Amino acid sequence: MQGSDDLSDIGKFGGNFEIENPVPRPSSNDVDLLNNKLHAMSLKSRMTLHPGADSMRIIQLENEVRQLREQHLNLKNDYSMVEEKFRKQEVLLHKLTERYRKELMERDEELRKVHNEMVDLKGQIRVAVRVRKYEDEKNEDICVVGENDIKFDNKAEYHFEHIFNARNDQEMVFGQVKELILSVLHGYNVCLIAYGPTGSGKTFTMRGENNENLAGVIPRSIQFLLEHSEQQLAAIGWKFNFSASYLEVYNEEVFDLLDQRKKCDLKLNGSTSSTNVIGLKKVQIKSIFDTETLMNLADSYRSTASTGCNSQSSRSHAIFQIHVDAIHSKTGQIAKCSLNLVDLAGSERVKESGAQGERFAELTNINQSLSTLKRCIRAQMNNSSHIPFRESKLTLLLRTYLGKGSSKTMFIAHLNPNDVAETKRTLEFTKELRSTNLGRAQVQK
Ligand SMILES: Nc1ncnc2c1ncn2[C@@H]1O[C@H](COP(=O)(O)OP(=O)(O)OP(=O)(O)O)[C@@H](O)[C@H]1O
Numbered sequence: 001m002q003g004s005d006d007l008s009d010i011g012k013f014g015g016n017f018e019i020e021n022p023v024p025r026p027s028s029n030d031v032d033l034l035n036n037k038l039h040a041m042s043l044k045s046r047m048t049l050h051p052g053a054d055s056m057r058i059i060q061l062e063n064e065v066r067q068l069r070e071q072h073l074n075l076k077n078d079y080s081m082v083e084e085k086f087r088k089q090e091v092l093l094h095k096l097t098e099r100y101r102k103e104l105m106e107r108d109e110e111l112r113k114v115h116n117e118m119v120d121l122k123g124q125i126r127v128a129v130r131v132r133k134y135e136d137e138k139n140e141d142i143c144v145v146g147e148n149d150i151k152f153d154n155k156a157e158y159h160f161e162h163i164f165n166a167r168n169d170q171e172m173v174f175g176q177v178k179e180l181i182l183s184v185l186h187g188y189n190v191c192l193i194a195y196g197p198t199g200s201g202k203t204f205t206m207r208g209e210n211n212e213n214l215a216g217v218i219p220r221s222i223q224f225l226l227e228h229s230e231q232q233l234a235a236i237g238w239k240f241n242f243s244a245s246y247l248e249v250y251n252e253e254v255f256d257l258l259d260q261r262k263k264c265d266l267k268l269n270g271s272t273s274s275t276n277v278i279g280l281k282k283v284q285i286k287s288i289f290d291t292e293t294l295m296n297l298a299d300s301y302r303s304t305a306s307t308g309c310n311s312q313s314s315r316s317h318a319i320f321q322i323h324v325d326a327i328h329s330k331t332g333q334i335a336k337c338s339l340n341l342v343d344l345a346g347s348e349r350v351k352e353s354g355a356q357g358e359r360f361a362e363l364t365n366i367n368q369s370l371s372t373l374k375r376c377i378r379a380q381m382n383n384s385s386h387i388p389f390r391e392s393k394l395t396l397l398l399r400t401y402l403g404k405g406s407s408k409t410m411f412i413a414h415l416n417p418n419d420v421a422e423t424k425r426t427l428e429f430t431k432e433l434r435s436t437n438l439g440r441a442q443v444q445k
């Protein structure tokens with residue numbers, strides 16, 4: 001039969017074999033059964049060959065499993081105990097942290113009150129004086145510098161909150177102003193103004209040099225604010241954001257020193273009596289290194305020129321502003337205020353300076369704006385109903401800090417005793433400053 005796999009067909013078709021009773025071919029099931037049987041037999045024979053070794057191994061394994069189970073149970077109990085202890089410690093830590101935070105907040109509140117009362121001086125404009133080194137020692141008789149008083153030409157005496165003599169370095173100057181600067185972290189506007197004749201050291205005090213020892217008030221203030229906010233106030237829930245802007249007033253125009261000296265317009269904000277500088281760039285400050293970059297950038301744009309009195313004289317008024325935005329993470333209390341560090345251009349007599357052309361125009365603008373500043377201060381001193389803030393860009397920008405109740409303001413008058421006439425004029429102006437009362441500053445929100 002074609003296609004059949006029946007083995008009986010082989011003989012019929014010419015094969016050599018005659019198979020009378022052919023063995024039936026086993027099916028695949030039969031093969032599997034056989035294999036299993038063989039495997040069982042082999043196992044049995046092996047068991048019969050090594051009965052002791054396998055039963056020992058089983059007993060040993062059972063013991064090991066029992067021990068592991070006990071260890072597992074013990075570890076589980078230990079873990080529960082440690083977890084319970086950890087939870088209790090965590091609750092205790094939380095309670096202690098809260099108590100510590102509360103104490104810190106109460107202490108901070110008290111310190112703020114004492115500190116602000118101390119630096120408030122009943123709202124008067126504070127005045128400190130920094131005296132440059134004498135080049136001509138004979139002049140020392142004209143201007144005698146004591147601890148808080150200056151005696152001039154053996155006639156007039158002037159009294160100040162603080163006098164920095166020629167031996168006092170940058171660190172000492174900052175040490176005296178930092179208490180006032182701290183108020184900005186408590187929500188007050190603060191303004192520090194360097195005033196004085198050309199070459200008397202205003203830029204040296206405010207900006208200083210790119211050297212740790214000679215760094216001025218601007219870089220030191222930023223470092224102080226960053227460190228104090230992180231080390232003292234973050235622990236009690238305050239979060240701060242600092243940004244900076246830097247502008248100059250040159251020939252009655254305002255320029256952005258952080259934005260390629262872009263010209264900016266001013267807009268008066270009637271409701272808050274403040275002045276907005278339209279489009280002024282604000283740069284976030286996260287570390288002291290950001291400041292150094294900013295200062296160098298601004299230096300490259302600031303208007304300076306060589307004059308008869310100073311080879312690197314600032315021909316503009318520069319205002320560096322640090323804007324502070326603070327929020328308390330628990331109470332939601334907010335504070336929005338600013339620190340203003342002002343480096344005025346130096347006063348100089350046109351006749352003595354010999355200025356001509358461009359220098360003459362600059363000097364005329366500088367002297368006019370400084371004269372408006374003096375008139376505003378005098379008007380405040382006399383409680384006048386009209387203060388001529390609008391008469392110069394400088395006073396428009398500073399009106400918030402020269403106006404009543406909105407800022408803690410300090411002047412650092414600079415003296416160059418080698419210039420007797422200018423020293424006398426500066427000392428006379430400081431007398432007026434000292435008798436000007438701006439009223440107690442208010443916290444800004
Ligand atoms: N206390 C000081 N110690 C060392 N150097 C000083 C001191 N004060 C000023 N100088 C140096 O005197 C020079 C003139 O100072 P600075 O430019 O600060 O004067 P200024 O008052 O800003 O002048 P201007 O109004 O013309 O810009 C600079 O070279 C400065 O480094």
